[in-house]
Amino acid sequence: MNYDYIIIGxxxxxxxxxxxxxxxxxxxxxxxxxSLPGGLVTTFKRGRFEFDASLYDLMDYGSDTHIGSxxxxxxxxxxxxxxxxxxxNIRIKSIDNHFDEVIKGQIDDxxxxxxxxxxxxxxxxxxxxPILKEIHEALLALKKGKKNFEKDFPNFIKYLxxxxxxxxxxxxxxxxxxxxxxxxxxxxxxxxxxxNFIDFAECMYKYIFKRxxxxxxxxxxxxxxxAKRLEELGGKIYYRSYVSEIKDEDNDKVVVLKDGTSYRAKxxxxxxxxxxxxxxxxxxxxxxxxxxxxxxxxxxxxxxVYLGLNQSYQDLKLYNYRYYQFQNINSMANIKTMNHFYHxxxxxxxxxxxxxSASPKNTTILILxxxxxxxxxxxxxxxxxxxxxxxxxxxLIEEFExxxxxxxxxxxxxxxxxxxFTFARSVNTVNGCQFGPMRLGYDNSIHRIxxxxxxxxxxxxxxxxxxxxGSGVDNSFYSGYYITEKLLEKESRLKDE
Amino acid sequence: MNKIxxxxxxxxxxxxxxxxxxxxxxxxxxEVAKQKSIYHTKIIDMKEETNNVKTFxxxxxxxxxxxxxxxxxxxQYITIHVTINGEDTTRAYSLSSSPSEANKNKYxxxxxxxxxxxxxxxxxxxxxxxxxxxxxxxAGEFGYQPIIDEDNVIAIAGGSGITPFMSLAKAIMExxxxxxxxxxxxxxxxxxxxxxREIEEINKKSKNVKFIITLTREEKEGYLHGHLTKEMxxxxxxxxxxxxxxxxxxxxxxxxxxxxxxxxxRKSVRxxxxxxxxxxxxxxxxxxxxxxxxxxxxITCKNDETLLVAMEKAxxxxxxxxxxxxxxxxxxxxxxxxxxxxxATLKKAEIENDYIHPCVSFPDSDIVLRLDI
Numbered sequence: 049m050n051y052d053y054i055i056i057g058x059x060x061x062x063x064x065x066x067x068x069x070x071x072x073x074x075x076x077x078x079x080x081x082x083s084l085p086g087g088l089v090t091t092f093k094r095g096r097f098e099f100d101a102s103l104y105d106l107m108d109y110g111s112d113t114h115i116g117s118x119x120x121x122x123x124x125x126x127x128x129x130x131x132x133x134x135x136x137n138i139r140i141k142s143i144d145n146h147f148d149e150v151i152k153g154q155i156d157d158x159x160x161x162x163x164x165x166x167x168x169x170x171x172x173x174x175x176x177x178p179i180l181k182e183i184h185e186a187l188l189a190l191k192k193g194k195k196n197f198e199k200d201f202p203n204f205i206k207y208l209x210x211x212x213x214x215x216x217x218x219x220x221x222x223x224x225x226x227x228x229x230x231x232x233x234x235x236x237x238x239x240x241x242x243x244n245f246i247d248f249a250e251c252m253y254k255y256i257f258k259r260x261x262x263x264x265x266x267x268x269x270x271x272x273x274x275a276k277r278l279e280e281l282g283g284k285i286y287y288r289s290y291v292s293e294i295k296d297e298d299n300d301k302v303v304v305l306k307d308g309t310s311y312r313a314k315x316x317x318x319x320x321x322x323x324x325x326x327x328x329x330x331x332x333x334x335x336x337x338x339x340x341x342x343x344x345x346x347x348x349x350x351x352x353v354y355l356g357l358n359q360s361y362q363d364l365k366l367y368n369y370r371y372y373q374f375q376n377i378n379s380m381a382n383i384k385t386m387n388h389f390y391h392x393x394x395x396x397x398x399x400x401x402x403x404x405s406a407s408p409k410n411t412t413i414l415i416l417x418x419x420x421x422x423x424x425x426x427x428x429x430x431x432x433x434x435x436x437x438x439x440x441x442x443x444l445i446e447e448f449e450x451x452x453x454x455x456x457x458x459x460x461x462x463x464x465x466x467x468x469f470t471f472a473r474s475v476n477t478v479n480g481c482q483f484g485p486m487r488l489g490y491d492n493s494i495h496r497i498x499x500x501x502x503x504x505x506x507x508x509x510x511x512x513x514x515x516x517x518g519s520g521v522d523n524s525f526y527s528g529y530y531i532t533e534k535l536l537e538k539e540s541r542l543k544d545e
Numbered sequence: 546m547n548k549i550x551x552x553x554x555x556x557x558x559x560x561x562x563x564x565x566x567x568x569x570x571x572x573x574x575x576e577v578a579k580q581k582s583i584y585h586t587k588i589i590d591m592k593e594e595t596n597n598v599k600t601f602x603x604x605x606x607x608x609x610x611x612x613x614x615x616x617x618x619x620x621q622y623i624t625i626h627v628t629i630n631g632e633d634t635t636r637a638y639s640l641s642s643s644p645s646e647a648n649k650n651k652y653x654x655x656x657x658x659x660x661x662x663x664x665x666x667x668x669x670x671x672x673x674x675x676x677x678x679x680x681x682x683x684a685g686e687f688g689y690q691p692i693i694d695e696d697n698v699i700a701i702a703g704g705s706g707i708t709p710f711m712s713l714a715k716a717i718m719e720x721x722x723x724x725x726x727x728x729x730x731x732x733x734x735x736x737x738x739x740x741x742r743e744i745e746e747i748n749k750k751s752k753n754v755k756f757i758i759t760l761t762r763e764e765k766e767g768y769l770h771g772h773l774t775k776e777m778x779x780x781x782x783x784x785x786x787x788x789x790x791x792x793x794x795x796x797x798x799x800x801x802x803x804x805x806x807x808x809x810x811r812k813s814v815r816x817x818x819x820x821x822x823x824x825x826x827x828x829x830x831x832x833x834x835x836x837x838x839x840x841x842x843x844i845t846c847k848n849d850e851t852l853l854v855a856m857e858k859a860x861x862x863x864x865x866x867x868x869x870x871x872x873x874x875x876x877x878x879x880x881x882x883x884x885x886x887x888x889a890t891l892k893k894a895e896i897e898n899d900y901i902h903p904c905v906s907f908p909d910s911d912i913v914l915r916l917d918i
Binding site for chain 1 (some may be wrong): 547548549551552553555556557559560561562563564565566567568570571572573574576577578579580615616618644647648686690691692693721810811812838839864873874876890891892893894895897898917918
């Protein structure tokens with residue numbers, strides 16, 4: 049069977065790519081190995097709880113007043129998602145710094161609070177805001193392919209080759225304020241001295257001006273909505289379709305499934321990582337792809353404990369939406385402590401604070417997460433797998449209880465533990481690194497975008513968390529849109545010639 | 546050179562300096578990370594437990610593409626794939642061996658003959674040592690959860706529901722779990738007792754595991770008699786308890802009444818589902834159109850059989866795993882028609898998008914089903 053485009057993987061990137069192509073009347077087929085769409089944007093049920101596997105804060109969706117790119121693109125397809133605002137309600141603790149603060153209220157409250165902690169924060173932070181805006185606009189111009197856009201955005205050019213840490217120092221923010229502001233690095237996974245300022249600024253911009261939102265319904269509802277619309281627009285999704293090979297045949301690409309069936313298209317878009325594809329799906333050697341992957345560092349490994357608690361969050365005294373504990377608020381120092389199984393960096397989310405319907409009445413969902421840097425999991429085999437998972441989950445729960453003086457254990461009704469192996473199995477991510485290659489040094493999102501044209505391979509593109517824009521549902525979604533826009537442009541250019 | 550060009554050049558140089566070979570940076574264990582949907586095994590031993598029960602020892606087939614087996618937790622099941630008279634079907638059985646046996650690439654399942662049971666009769670009568678058997682990876686959520694469960698574990702087993710607890714008992718004996726387990730095993734007569742010798746041995750040897758057998762239809766010295774009662778269990782109840790149950794639905798009903806009297810909180814009681822029962826008032830045969838990826842098939846389905854069974858009978862290779870509506874492996878979209886679904890664990894969005902689990906769906910009209918295979 050012949051298609052214009054075949055997309056491998058119905059994750060958010062794949063669905064987004066499929067939507068844009070179907071919307072533009074292309075003959076498109078999405079092949080998904082699981083029986084539901086969404087990849088990690090899915091749910092699982094345990095007892096009376098339905099847990100979201102990954103997405104809690106949807107960035108770049110925005111609101112009616114501050115419309116984000118995802119909302120804008122979905123509108124084109126006549127799709128709208130029900131969302132809830134996420135207020136600033138974060139507790140951050142750092143052991144070495146004896147720091148334990150709550151960020152609450154509005155952005156101005158936050159700035160005042162920073163000023164109280166470190167004088168000089170207020171003016172420098174205010175000066176930072178227009179720079180964030182400028183960089184955001186520069187990125188828009190860059191993505192739209194505007195020529196000579198550099199001259200309009202001097203700060204973009206100035207900070208293009210600077211790390212977030214260097215740039216914030218240059219902008220005279222007090223060092224302690226930089227580290228506090230930078231707590232979000234953990235969501236991206238790169239320390240501030242390796243995270244490019246452009247990437248950092250764009251993330252901050254979305255965070256401050258668009259504000260993250262929560263989905264009113266569960267994760268899988270979003271994935272199914274996208275999938276349904278894709279099919280309404282004429283695209284096809286085949287589930288339970290495990291791709292085993294991509295090969296070249298008479299100027300076409302042929303995608304072979306595990307069961308032997310094959311489909312043909314001019315263009316292939318992979319919603320699996322480049323790393324996975326070159327190792328598992330293609331026999332040819334794309335030297336550039338190999339080199340690109342060999343130069344990279346994979347992101348940290350995520351370990352998640354999903355808890356269904358049999359009390360309300362008020363009764364449990366879980367008053368904050370998010371909790372972070374660092375060994376050291378300085379991300380550069382902190383990440384060095386994360387090369388072992390037992391460290392103190394944890395993150396917790398209480399979805400019920402934002403969404404009362406997250407779990408049944410008088411119950412609470414608590415998600416505990418931590419990250420491991422490097423090959424910490426290399427000695428885990430089937431002999432010690434379950435035991436290790438249990439020990440680590442137990443340690444994580446106890447760490448949370450001790451860090452924030454909140455009792456959890458006796459209220460746990462349901463528990464599920466996801467290790468890097470779980471992520472590797474469910475979405476074929478290499479080493480279970482669900483955030484794809486780390487955004488660091490020469491390989492931040494900005495570098496990938498700038499070099500996209502000269503690094504692209506004929507008829508084979510990549511979308512999703514491992515691709516251009518990095519991890520995060522907003523980035524995955526945007527990658528699907530951006531890549532297909534490029535491909536459609538190329539197609540019409542060729543037609544004109 | 547402008548800065549954009551400079552940044553691009555730097556990136557290009559770093560990439561050009563790295564190895565041209567395919568990346569080789571997988572450091573997590575493949576046997577754990579890449580669990581297969583099918584494992585090929587050989588039956589290496591069969592042991593008669595009672596007249597109607599056999600334990601099968603399965604070993605990874607070294608000549609297949611799965612020369613190893615996946616790890617599992619005590620309480621999990623595997624699903625076996627069999628072809629009987631040309632019909633492909635599956636059945637789920639709890640693993641009865643210790644999880645440590647999986648490290649030696651061995652599993653044990655214990656199968657009891659079910660009256661008119663297609664698969665159990667086949668397994669007990671036809672299968673021989675040396676035969677090949679395809680199985681799923683271990684699945685299921687039932688079992689002991691060390692983080693949240695209490696030190697005092699009371700297991701209630703009815704008939705063949707003893708099997709997951711044999712695995713759990715062995716896991717505790719081997720130090721995999723640190724807890725006290727009392728298994729109340731309710732069975733009709735002495736001759737129906739599965740794992741007799743092993744139970745005796747464990748009772749003699751272990752401080753942490755104790756089996757108490759009650760015979761419901763026979764009186765015998767050294768055994769309790771009759772259905773489980775509050776009085777039988779009471780001496781073993783501590784301040785905090787975890788209750789695990791595996792057996793027929795009637796057992797759960799009667800046990801729930803007893804457990805209520807002990808005030809055991811909801812979070813401390815869990816049970817395994819392995820029966821789907823539905824008796825329609827009037828027997829009707831419906832038409833079912835199955836829309837697959839590259840073909841459409843029209844079949845019939847009686848309203849006292851599940852859509853999954855009807856598809857299997859018609860030769861459609863419908864996927865299945867738990868066969869009790871829990872795991873979602875068979876999920877399909879109901880495009881047209883109505884079904885009676887018994888005990889399916891559906892996500893909210895699945896319900897809103899017309900998903901059904903065919904393994905527990907009985908037709909209530911003619912049906913059009915989308916099944917991507």
